Amino acid sequence: MKWSSRPRPWLPPRSAFAGFWFPTEVIVVAVGWYLRFNLSYRDVEELLVERRVEADHISVYRWVRRFTLLLADAARFCRHTPGDRWHVDETYVKVDGVWR
Incomplete structure (x- = not known):
């Protein structure tokens, strides 16, 4: 039997959480708590x-392993990139061995 040469119908990309x-919100919050705190x-x-969500610690472990890189990549766009101006309070610099 030959494979059909008909084009496949377009399907939207599946979510990583499918x-x-x-729910996606529970997984994101759990992984966020683990990483942030x-x-x-x-x-x-x-x-x-x-919060009345009964999830096993093994499920949390699997979520962290699977979604950490995905969430880190999503957060990368929100990070502030350093510019050409810096604002600093009370800076000490060592000049000729003396802190000034």
């Missing part, structure tokens, strides 16, 4: 339970 039981997976699990 196929997960939990240096929490353990069990701590994130407890925070989710306090």
Whole structure:
């Protein structure tokens, strides 16, 4: 049997979050808590339970492994790029061995 040479219908790209039981917002918040506040997976699990979301710490672990790079790439566009002007308060510079 030969494969058909008909063109495939256009399908929109699938979301990286497609196929997960939990909503995208829950996954993003859980991964964000883990990365931002240096929490353990069990701590994130407890925070989710306090908000009536029952997710296992293993699920949080899998989400972190899968979505950390994706979220870091998305956040890269929001970062401020340094310009040609800098504003500094009380700067000390060592000149000829003396702090000024």
